[in-house]
Amino acid sequence: MPSKSSARLAALTVAAVCSVASTIVLTSPAHADGVRIHDIQGTTRVSPYAGQKVADVPGIVTGVRTYGSSKGFWFQDATPDDNPATSEGVFVFTSSAPKVAVGDSVTVSGTVSEYVPGGASTGNQSLTEITKPTVTVVSSGNAVPAPVVIDSKSVPSAYTAAGDTAASNSINALPLQPTKYALDHYESIEGMNVQVSDARVVTATDPYAELWVTVKPHQNATPRGGTVYGSYDSQNGGRLQIQSLGATADFPVVNVGDKLTGTTAGPLDFNQYGGYTLVANEIGTVKSGGLQRETTKKQSKNQLAVATYNVENLDPSDGTFAAHAAAIVNNLQSPDIVSLEEIQDNNGATDDGTVDASVTVNKLIDAIVAAGGPKYDWRSINPVNDQDGGEPGGNIRQVFLFNPQRVSFTDRAGGDSTTAVGVTKVHGKAQLTVSPGRIDPANAAWSASRKPLAGEFVFKGKTVFVIANHLISKGGDQPLTAQYQPVTRSSETQRHAQATAVNAFVNEILAAQKNADVITLGDMNDFEFSDTAKILEGDGELYSAIRSLPRNERYTYDYQGNQQVLDQILISPSIRKDCFEYDSVHINSEFNDQISDHDPQVLRFQP
Template identity: 45%
Template sequence: MRRVGSQVGMVAWSAGAAARRLGAVALVVVTVAGSQASAGAPPTPAGTDCADYPATRIRAIQGASHRSPLSGQQSTRGVVAAVGRTGLWLQDPCPDRSPATAEGLYVHLGAAPTVAIGDEVTVVGTVAERRPGGANTGNLTLTELTAATVTRLGARALPAPVVVGKGGRVPPAMVIDDDATGSVETSGAFEPTEDGIDFWESLEGMRVQIAGAVAVGPRTARGEIAVVPAGAGLRTPRGGIVARADDFNPERVIIDDRLAPTPTANTGDTFAVDPVGVLDYDFGAFKLLPTTSPTVTDRGLTGEKASAAASGQLAVATFNVENLDPGDPPTRFQRLARTVVEGLAAPDLVILEEVQDDDGPSNTAVVSAGRTVAALTAAISAAGGPRYAFRQVDPVDDADGGEPGGNIRNVFLYRADRGLSFVDRPGGAATVDSGVVAENGRPRLAHSPGRIAPGAAAWAASRKPLVGEFRWNGRTVFVVANHFGSKGGDDPLVGHRQPPVRSSEVKRHQQATIVNGFVRRVLAVDPDAAVVVAGDINDFEFSTTTDLLVAGGALVDLPRTLPAAERYTYVYEGNSQVLDHILLSPWLAARKPAYDIVHVNAEFADQVSDHDPQVVRLAF
């Protein structure tokens, strides 16, 4: 879920874009120097005739740092490279040889500019550092001129864009920053050739061209497309770029629709012409703002389909259905049903996350989800799938986080026509711990379905694990459905605090320790017990959270068994990454499980959920 959650590097939706679009009231004076040139005059070639430029060039205002070395009122000159609703981007047509100082600058006017792209102007304004979203965010600042007086001198050819990628400046391939100690604005060296955060800062406000750009994520609802230059990073077989413990891909940049609409794009799509725009920063990421809409070349990416379970195989899937509720249109239920039936091949057990209550986000006392689940199971049957039964535990109202009023929870869907059955042990409830009981030398649950340690502080305002006892081919299978705390509140990957502060990890580490302890209690009774732990863990396969889940050999994390290029269930800001996991107890893991992440959602602009489901086929 990303309506209320976030991910490493994600910051809460800020007021930054609104501030940029609406602006603050500022003094704006635009004059025309009639003796210089008229609007229709032929442009002067870029890179010539800069002898009369003022001593304070744009690069002096930007400086070789994340904050301007200058303050107070400054006068500079340049060519209008782009025009927004409340300001303009100015670029020096005669750059120097230093790659460390940006030649572009945003001029905040607070009203629509009366100059146009290609106008040469002088600007007198006050140097300011604005942090999008406010002082309490982890965002970088933007160097701007405010309260500006703009004087048009004439027309001039635009400076050529700086090429990023092959044939131009190549961004750092792995390092975002490796020398700051707290903030890149006050510590560390400014090294554009070494640190990705400094590389993009050195291009702030300038015209930039991404050579051989490839979309490494779908166009989002906010009109953003994450791209990398050709040849970047560890690529997925389907065109994305993989996040790893030592590489969060600093070569990524986000094409934004602030100045021109962006087209629909899926992961792996390319561009008919290399995208060109001015470089900006907002919402924790550097943004490329094209002044004309780029054209996308469709790569023809299609959704995957899992193999059906063979006779004797138990198929277990997990799927975050992103705030599903009865108010969603029937077409959404139909698409989710087709994903279960066709994409996942109708597995025996489907562990669902983010199932909302029967009145969805309406903040009432309703906590039951029978209508929501019934609508989904009916849609699955209508799509040619089996009849699924379900088990779940209603939460305490407004106690499990997620969208306010939604009461999201985990749910078991299971089919009984292939031999799987559910063992009901009454007494489970929202606040009741379903403990492990030893009976005749075998473990069983005190309550099934039930919850694990629902009163622990680790689960405050978070989904509690749902645990159930199943029978398959005469053997007990314990299943734990999870949805750990979100990454909300973490610093952005490309923010001023480096390394980023990931405060949300504390809760997930506690949650992982609790689930690991539950599995160990089962294994203490029977080391060969069959245990499946699955769901949206909201953390990577290389994270401490996952280390704590598998601690002591209690579990084997299946995403870690895949080749590195195939480890992803989610795409955020172009980073393909694992958030969802299936983990198995040692006895199950030793039986050569067939595991598959089924890519049907995360890579596509038209997605029915933001997570990809996954399935494992277990042979007993």
């Protein structure tokens, strides 16, 4: 995921970028009188009054939003019906700062709309709203309706129903079953005053003043306090995003495993960047879980240590070089080979044709030396300007660092941005035709994406082939809370083609030398259980070493409360059959002060 905005990219857009929203337009009668909020919300995701004008809808104001592009207020009927599928709260979009206060008894007239955060192309569900409102304050200082408790018992374990196949798998028109499905439960209380208590943090506070908690503390819990995403059918419905209706300066700064003790309460919103969100006007007290960054074991004299680390758009202007260097030296214990992803060119995002990255790389190498580490050497290939995706102008690429006191690089001239590396057989051993070299760079699979970097290394007389990857991101995939279920993961098409090309190249090496030591590593932008991983692994040509860890420890990234695998190290049979050690070193993804959104991985083995 892959860029400085990558913490939001799988959801599919950066928060700071203005997005286009859409509204579901339905043909319906022009006016409706005497309706209440539960009538407007109805028993499905789309209001039966969408497109209609409603008059004098009564309720109590429960929350006021005076900031951002969605100014307005929530109000709630103090006299609910007895149908658990119909929400008693709704958002009133005023466009400017509303002139109401929490506790006001109001009547609202306006048009019922179904607003799709981010626009229809995101696949998001819609948020029922009243727009173009006329608001009358009847009285002030009234008691706010008691919050609905969201907890382990109230949220069903099953995440969602499958969508209607006749409607492109949309769940919009399906009757809500709030006691059967988590998404239905949240929809049935959309817009209402809700609360969570003593909630454990499962995604740290991000730069946008957001965090995620779980109301199901035992749901796929990790040893360090998170929630692991282990399959497409374990979406973890206990996850809930928390934002604040107050000043963001007062928002808690927390790590995974911390708790918001006491009550966190406010209206339940739905937004583009995570779906159902508790927008808090009351936030619990932080209780630290004491999470510490991990340190891996030092490789032995006879072990080769190979690591992958996405350094998140590193360029010379960044202030993170010392921190990255300390992480490589201390937390990763100075691996012999490090595959770096997202090294930018010498002037970062300035789009002036610069592609060389020597300033960036050497600044990191110098910082590693200053941190007490080895004087690494390095190899890479400059991309064609603006052809490899990522931040425009940044020209991100993979780079090999290697410790020349422990390992040597086999240089074979001729590798450049457009020349494909091949495999030959010399004296019964596989050799690369160029080293370093890029795999099949003209293949359409690599359009607007990073091309894999292959290199030959020698450790104690043994050749090791290393392929550094950064496959295309999940940008464009539908979010887990989408109206289409199961969700469409459109980015997989290109990533599968990329995985196919990488696997074919590995097969070339193994065809030339069956027992060759081959390592394919990097930011694969996909899970260890995904079809991308299966294609990479092929018929046993490779094995994703993270699968050697217990299921609840398999993660390299934390997104929207789900700890998941994006970074992988895959190994050939000759490495797998011997003793190897694998570690996902958690130094970033669980922390609010992360220097990258990815955790590095380390493999140790004896060639």
